[in-house]
Amino acid sequence: MQTGPLETGGWLGSPVGRVLPGLGLAMLIAVAAFALRQLPGVGMLSPLILAILIGMGFHNLVGTPAIARPGVAFSLRRVLRAGIVLLGLQLTVQQVLAVGGIGVALIVVTLIATFLFTSWLGRVLGVDAGLTQLIAAGSSICGASAVIATNTVTRARDEDVAYAVACVTIFGSLSMVLMPLAGGLLQMGPQSFGLWAGSSIHEVAQVVAAAYARGQEAGEFGTIAKLTRVMMLAPVVLTLGALATRRLRRDGGEASRAAPPVPWFVFGFIAMVGVASTGWLPSGLLSGSATLTSFLLATALAAMGLETDIRKLAAEGLRPALLGAGAWVFISLFSLGLVLMAA
Structure with a gap:
């Protein structure tokens, strides 16, 4: 009897064959996300956000x-980590230096304060610890990219990841619209406004849109400030991984013998920052790597959507949304206060 393609002896029974259908589906959704951004009014959304929405709709x-x-699982692990490693090529040490010592200190203090406040508020509201950490990371660091990177050590449910991504999308979009208006009312200078936008708005694309609305200088400074903030992704994920490992060992039992969630790919991210900082890579290669990075992360989020049940997402209730709103208000006002003090 001839072996069918779905049986172990067929090509789909091989390791590569098992991965291809799901990987291809996730990549196809990522392509659709990039294509949809060409439509009027949709360009303000990043392909990462569109990819998880399309994936959820399909699922x-x-x-x-x-x-x-199998391919969806592969996308959530290998493709995601490859994207985060390549993300390091978009950042350089020189960019951090351009922000200045006061600017970097302001960004770091805002990030830490927001993460701690969100963690505290999550406990007060009774939100699950894993979901709280995802919202805290997405709000304080860099939106959807931080959410999915942090989930490699928190190991929350896919529905939690989708909820956290929704929070940073909604509230970051509100900042993108409201902050340029507030900056005008407060008569903020271009560098002050750029630093405020870069240190508080969730997604890179949202920062670019808001900062450039106040002029070229504000746009450039806001983008650099935001990329400096993105660089903090590595130490935060490493710290959360170390804390998770310590909890496993402290709790004992079977959990203590499980593989500790050490995010080794973060060291690849740091290495790529070092490579980009040398200045040896041509601009064309860096531009291409930025597109590839976005595509890989969009593929991973598409896979996330393909495993997300909207009914389970709705079962989370309004408390996580209140947590996301609280984090958004805190980071916006806290960073504004520091920027005005430093001006």
Whole structure:
């Protein structure tokens, strides 16, 4: 009897064959996300956000086929980590130096204060610890990229990741619209406004849109400030991984013998920052790597959407949304206060 393609002896039974259907589906959704950004009014959303929305829509309306599951899992692990490593090529030590010592200190203090405040507020509201950490990371560091990177050590549910991404998308978009208006009312200078936008708005794309609305100088400074903030992703994820490992060992039992969630890929991220800082890479290569990075992360978030059940997402209730709103208000006002004091 001839072996069918779905059986162990067929090509889909090989390691590569098992991965291809789900990986191909996730990549196709990522392509669709990039294409949708060309539509009027959709360009303000990053392809990462569009990818998880399309993936969720496909999963909940059509259903993710069983044959795609190995490839979806591959996208959530290997493709995601490759994207985060390449993200390091978009950052340089020189960019941090351009922000200045006061600017870097302001960004770091804002990040730490926001993360701690969000963690405290999550406990007060009774939000699950894993979801709280995801919202805290997304709000304080760099939106969806921070959410999915942090989840490699928090190991929260896919629904929690989707909820956290939704929070940073909604509230970051509000900042993108409201902050240029507030900056005008406060008569903030271009560098002050750029630093405020870069240190408080969630997504890189949202920072660019808001900062450039106040002029070229504000846009450039805001983008550099935001990329400096993105660089903090590595130490935060490493710290959370170390804390998670300590909790496992402290709790004992079977959990203590489980593999500790050490995010080794973060060291690759740091290495890529070092490579980019040398200035040896041509601008064309850096531009291409930025596009590839966005595509890989969009593929990973598409896979996340393909495993997200909207009914479970709705079951989270309003408390995580209140947590996201609280984090947004805190980081906006806290960073504004520091910027005005430093001006």
